[in-house]
Amino acid sequence: MAELLFYLLSLGAIGFGIGVIRTHMPLYSVLSLLGTFFCLAGIYLLAGFPFLAATQLLVYAGAIMVLFLFVIMLLNLGDRDELNRQTGVALSGPRLAAAGICAGLLGLAGLIAAGWGGKVTPTEAVAAGGVDRLNDIAEVLFGRYMLPFEAASLLLLATMVGVMSLAKRQRGEETEAGDTGWPWHKGVEQ
C-alpha cells in the first residue's frame, strides 16, 4: 500500500510541477508549487523522514508560500490583460537551448529509472521512528555542523537586513498623489 501511495504522490508532485511552469497566472503557479510541496512532504514521511516532512510543511507551506501569496496580492498580479503581456513564452536561442537541456535531463531521468532492477531499498530496514530522529539531528547539527549552523544564522541576519533595505521606501522617494503603496488604488496602468 505504501508503494502505491508513493507512486501516486510522485505523479501528483510531477503534475503540480508541470502546473508551476505552464499556468498563465502567478497565483496558480504558486498554488501548484504548494501542491508539489504537500506531495513531497508525503513522500518524505513514507521514506522515513517525519521531521523533514513536518519542516517542509512548517517552513515551505506555512511561511515561504504565504510570503509568495502576500507579494502576489500586494502587487495585485491578477490583472489578466497585463499578465498576458508579461508571461508570454518567447522562443529565442537561449530558450531553445533551455528546452534542449531539459530534454537531456529528462532523458537522464529515464536512464536512471531504467535501472529498474536496481536494488529495492525497503524502509523496514531503516530504523523505526524514521531516519531523522530528533536527537540524532540535534547531535549532528550542534556538534559536527556547528560552524555551518552559525554561518546559516548569519545568512539569515544578512537576509533580514537586506530585505529591509530593499523593501523600505527611501526617505526622499516621491510618493505619487493618492499612492498608498497599493497599486490598484490608481487603476490599471500601461
Place this chain on the structure above:
Amino acid sequence: MNVPTEHLLALASILFALGVAGFLVRRNVIIVLASVELMLNAANLCFLAGSRAWAAEGAAGGHPIQGPVFALFVILVAAAEAAIGLALIIAIYRLKRTTALDATRDLEG
C-alpha cells in the same frame, strides 16, 4: 515503502528538469522564483534518497543523518533566497510597474 532508490532519484531529476525549464522559459519573476524553489526541492529529495539508502545499508563508515541535516540547510537557504527575491520583486515593481523580467534591462550594455 519498498521502492528502489533509483525511483526517488528519477522523481527528483524530473522535478529538477521542470524547474530548469520554468526558470529559463518563463518571463514572470514570480514563476521564475517558484521554479527555483522546485529545483531546490529536487535537490532535497536526492539528499534524502541517499540518506535512506545509506541507512538501509547499515550506515557503514558514516552517519545517515547527514542527508536530513543538509536538507535542513537547503530549506534555510531557500527561505533566505525567497525573502530576498520577493523583496527585489517589490522594489522592481515599484520602479517599473511590471513583473516581467524582460523589462529590467537597464544594465545591458
Place this chain on the structure above:
Amino acid sequence: MSLPLHLAALAAPRSATNQINDFLTGVKPDFVPDWALPLTTALISVGIAVAIISLVAMSGTWLERKVSGHIQCRYGPMRVGWHGWLQPIADGVKLLLKEDMIPLGADKPLYLLAPALVLASILGAMAVFPLAPDFYFADIDLGIFTILALTSTTTIGVVMAGWSSNSKWSLYGAMREAAQVVAYEIPLGISLLVPVMVAGSFNLLEVSNGQAGGFGVLNWYIWPWVNPFMGPAFLLFFIAILAETKRAPFDLPEAESELVAGFMTEYSGIRWSFFFMEEYAAMFLYCVVGSFFFFGGFESPLTSLARATDVHLLVQVAAAVTIIAKGYAGLFLMMWLRWTLPRVRIDQVMTLGYKYLTPLALACVLGASVWEVFLAPVLPWR
C-alpha cells in the same frame, strides 16, 4: 498490506486507531475483504476527529454568545432549549439550508477549495492531540512540531478565500491574515521552546508525564520554582495564539466594523460555517497545547485522586475531564479578552510581533536555558 515500521510506530499499540482496528478484526465477517479493514479504521478515526471538532465548534459558538451576553449585562440566546443550549443546532440547520452563493467574478475552484483546505489542516492537527493518556491517534515524538506545521497551513486556505472572492474587503482581510500569522508564528514557536527545553520532549504525552506529582498541581511548568522564565513565556505564547487564531484584539483579518467580515465576506451557508469551525477548533487546540506545556496537561488533583484508586478507566476519565476543562478555561479567557480590549491597528500588530514579542521570546529562551543548565541541577526540588 503492512505499514512501514516507522509509520506503524505512529500508531502505537494503545492508540485509538489500533483499538478500533483490533475491534474490527474481531467482528469482521468472512465475506469482507482484508483491504477494507484499514480503510474502515481510517474512516472511523476521521469520523471521531470530525465529531470532536464539531462539538467544540458548537459549544464554542454557544459559549461565545452567552459570555458576550453576560459581559454586556444581557442573557444571550435563551429561546431554544434551557438557556439556549440547543441554539448551535438551530444555527447549524439554518446554515445547511441557506443558499450557497458564489459571487460573480469569483475564482470558482479556489473559492470552493478554500474552506475545505482550512478545515483539513485543523483536522490533521487533531491526529496528534491526545484526549486521554490512552486515547490518541498518533503518539509521535514530533507532537507539537506537527501541530504547528499543520495549523500553519490554515493560512493558505484563508489567503485563498480572500483572493478568490473578488472583493476588496476579502483581499484586505487575507493580506492582514498573511502578514499577521507569519509575524506571530515566530514568537509562538520560540516561546514554546521554554517548556520543551524543561521537558526535553516534543511529545505531548511525555510533557504531561513530566509534570506529574506534587498533588497534581505543584509540578506544573508554569510555576516560577520550576523555571522563572516560564511565566513570561506563557504570556508571549498566549498573545501569539490570540493573533494566530484571529481573536480580538488581533481580529484584523475579520474586523467586522471595518472590513464587513474580512476574508469570509462573500461566503455563505455551510462553507462560511467551515471557517467558524476552524476558528473554534484552532482556539481550543491552542488552549489545550498551552495547558499541556504550561499547566500540567493531564495532571490535576482530580487525576491524582483517580490514580490513587488505581482504576484504569477512572484515571482516563479524570485525565480527559482535566484537559477538556483546561481547554475550555482558556477558551473562556479568550472570549473575556474580546470584550475587554479594543482592536489594535495593523501597524501596531506588526510592531508588537516583530519588535517586541520576538526579541522577548528569544530572551526568555536564553534565560531559561541558563537556568536549566546552571541552576536546575542544584535545586533540591527539581
